[in-house]
Amino acid sequence: MADPISVTSLVLDVGHILASLIKYAKTVQVASVEIRRLSEELFALKGILEHVAAHMPGHLATDEDVGTKKESEFDYGIMTKVLHATNEFLQSIITELNITKAGLKRVTQKLQWPFTQERVKDQLAHLERIKSWLVLVLVSDQSLAYKSFQEDIGDLTTDGELFKWIAPVNAASSHLRALDQHRPGTSGWFVDGILKKFLWNTDGKQVLFISGKSGSGKTTLLAQAINSLSSLASQDSTLCVAYFYCTIGNLASQYIRHILGSLVAQLSGRVPSVLEDIRQHYAQLPESQAHRPPIQTAIFESGIVKGTSGGRKVIIMLDAINESHDMALLEKSLLRISKSSSNIQVIITTAEAISFASDSSVSILNIRSEIQEDIYSFIRYRLRSDEILKNLPPLFQSEIESTIFQKADGSFRWVQLSLDDLSAKRSKNAMRQALESLPGTLRETYVSKLEEIAREDWEIARNALFWLSFVKEPLRLSALNEIVVIDETNMALDEDAMIILLRICRGLIFQDRNGFVSLEHPSVKEFLTSDWIKSSRVQYFSLDSRTGDLKAMHICLTYLCLDNFKGGCLTYLGNPSRLFKDHPFMLYAANLWPYHGVSCNFGNDPYYMVQKLFSTRSLPGGDNYGALLRSSDAASQIDPAAIQRTHPLYYAASFGMVPVVKAIIENDLDLDIDAPGGRVGATPLCIASVRFNFEVVEIILQEGADPEISDPGTWLNVFELSELQSHQGLQAILTRAGNKKRQRRGSYWYGKA
Structure with missing residues (x-):
């Protein structure tokens, strides 16, 4: 309907x-x-x-x-x-x-x-x-x-x-935020000089890596290059420009398939033929397909190369490749693309070393020595435009300008925070004292920011900084407010325990124009997870990157087991949107806790919580498990009866949660390995196969799952799926599993692999 x-x-x-x-x-x-x-x-x-x-x-x-x-x-x-x-x-x-x-x-x-x-x-x-x-x-x-x-x-x-x-992540919002950071008089040395020389010089260089420490202005520099080249492209039909920003708070922006898909989608506006292979692949899928597999990287690469048809020049720009979940794969892919055509050039920013720096087609620009004049222009612009600073006496302005420039050490981030602090002072004397005691480094500036937080707010502030450091998808302020006050000893949320996080964490977190909250800058996470902070005077705020995902998963599971959700899928049956209005963190917890799970090693305690959550399935409305599935993107349309029929094995298989799959198989002696679940009634084997969770596929096959059962979402069984170019990895698994089944208990299907 x-x-x-x-x-x-x-x-x-x-x-x-x-x-x-x-x-x-x-x-x-x-x-x-x-x-x-x-x-x-x-x-x-x-x-x-x-x-x-x-x-x-x-x-x-x-x-x-x-x-x-x-x-x-x-x-x-x-x-x-x-x-x-x-x-x-x-x-x-x-x-x-x-x-x-x-x-x-x-x-x-x-x-x-x-x-x-x-x-x-x-x-x-x-x-x-x-x-x-x-x-x-x-x-x-x-x-x-x-x-x-x-x-x-x-x-x-x-x-x-x-x-x-192919392009679920919109790069435009990140681009606009980067543009907001630009100030007049900066970036010209790159846009009008180095950029033009790189793009139109015949020295054989196809890839330009812009490197620099966190906070040195690489993102803003790239945004200006994107603007300049996009303006040229609007007047020149032979020039095509595509860009993307990888961000730490958005897992979807870190996958190579989403990055390349976005680039192809942008190029298709000028060159429709880049979509030919992708559209052909798309047309082969059944109209009713619910389980749509990702496209192979090679198809995206081929599409980008097609953008050069008719002698067109294609320029690809990618920010913060070091933030990509698939950094190594992405580096290799971009190098292959650039070497496929002399009409393709790639510009990338990174805060880390690259794997093919010595390649003859690669040029590297370290911007540390190049940005001094930009920093000077940035300071002067701020002194002229800031409502407080512009009214200071000229001599004091000159003193501020000279002091901050000398201490900047190539960090726009440090300059910005230092000027913010001066502007926040209530008197000229207070400004002078602050100027004389400015922290000497960005690290010390962050220490100062944390020391400004009242001790009674430490726990809430640390919780907020933790979530924004390890979040897999942007959170709205209401959702962040809800999760930072959760207490494992209190199984119901305190609706009055909302706090003003933006005030408490001033200079460390940021709310964009769409209401999403993030760290003000990637350097904040870099500082909080550094070894240095662990023995500093603000060590309370130290975060461990090795255990971050494990802790985040644990908190999500604690949240999902709250008494608030005991009504299951029936509580909000007539008005499901009310669930998310009353509990804004629910969408994140239901959809993202598995992604935290697959990024860490499960221990006994977390799996106990998984079991506790899954065991509520038999209660009216599925209880907490029913609320979980009702909130899950993949299961939002399931009726209450189907929710209770969906075995946790299906749920774990769909997210590739290997430890959970193994634990369910070991502990559920009456398990039906082929029990249908989810919105369309697919088996755990089908959903794991479609979503490339091949380790789970192998485990389930060894337990006797039937690969000849067709997936109602794709109309393909596992054998047929393995014949697709994107899923050829299934063939070896089917062969191995078939041989093992023949040795163990005989199998009627093993020879088909």
Whole structure:
């Protein structure tokens, strides 16, 4: 059944986009024609939608309503599909422009036109099709046009789903945050000098690594390069630019498949052919597929190389490769890509040594000695623009400028925090005292920040810093507030125990314009997990990177076992969104605790908590286990009966939790190894195979799981899945497991491997 779509909400979305385009028109000069044409077409679409709203009831009919409509009415069934397609198209524009339904969220002085001319042409074509569909339905034209725009809708929605599949992480938000850190007068030495020399010099260098210590401004430097080259690309159809930012607080941004997928998606706006192999792979998947496997790295690499067709030049820019979960694989992949075509060049920032620094195609730039003038410009800009500092006497300003510049030691981060502290002082004398006692290093600055925290707030502050250091997905402030006050001895949350974390941890944590909280800078985690802090005067705040994931998993399991969730999936059956409103950390705990689990070694105590959570499955509504599955992304649509039928083995297999899988098999003597579970009723073997959890696959096969059972989500059994290029690793496992089964108890299927 199609979800109802509000025509009024579509009208509002168009209004938000138009408001954004008006601001672009005032700020961006290079795309005035494209902005005008898009605005004209969107105004026309807005008028048609308003006409639709005037001729429709308060809500759009669902598929069940279609058969009851009167002959004189337009076709609600096809209108539903048209409006869904319209919504997907508008949401894609909203995402690319980085606006929300609540209003424009950009800093207007940082606007960068995100669309190429080819992308605008594509959008205009889609707009024309959408308007035609709406008009045809309004006049009840059921001619041959009916079939043609049905096919058009399929094309549009397929692309939308395809991009969600290959590029789930939007790099635009990270780019905007990096742009916010830039100050006038900086970065010119790189953008107008070294960058141009690297890109247009014929010295055979294909890869440029920009190295420097944490806090030296590498991300801001790359953001300016991205802006400059994107502006050139908007005027030059032979130049293609794609970028990505790896971030410590977002696990999804650290996987090579998401990084390469985002690069391909960006390049497809200029060169649609980069999607040919990916679209062909996508088309082979069943329409009802629920378990969509990742694409092989080689297919992404091939797509990027296709971006050079027609003599085009492709420039790839990647920030903080050292933050990638797959750093070694990513380095090799980018080197392969750059060597595949002389028209591809790669620019990467890193705070760590790289594995192929000696390769003849690689150039390395250490920015330590290059950024001195930028730091000087940064200080002068702040002294002129800060509401407090700009009113100081010129001689005192000169003293501040000289002192901070001499002590900066190549660290923008230290300069920023030092100026923040001076600006926060209430008098000139207090500023002078602070200037005379400035911490000499970034490390000492962080010590000073921690010492400012009141002792009664130490525990809460340390908990917050712990979560933001080891978090796998960005947290909103409400979720962070909830989890930092959890107490293992108190099995119910204290709703009044909310705290003002941003005030307590000033200078250490940051809340972005979308409400997500993160560490102010990666150097904060680097400091908190360093060996130095363990014997310092702020050693209380020391964090152990070796045990961080184990502790995070333990806290998540404690949270999931709280009495608050004993009603299971039945408590919020009529209003499931209320669960997440009442308990904002629930989504994170339910979906991310397994990822903390697979990153650490399970001990007896954590597995005891896993058993405790799983054992509640037989209680009404599945109890805590039912609430867990109801909150899980993969199981959010499961009905209560299916939740109680879903054995924990399925859940553990889907996340690749090897220790948990082994423990379940050892302890559950009545275990049905092929019991269906999840939203579509797949076996544990199927879900583990689809998700590349091959170690789990081997364990389950050895216990007698049947590889001939088809996965309802893909329509493939494990043998058929192993024939796909992306899953060829299954073939050796099937052979080994088959041979072992023949020796142990005979197997009718082993020879098929």
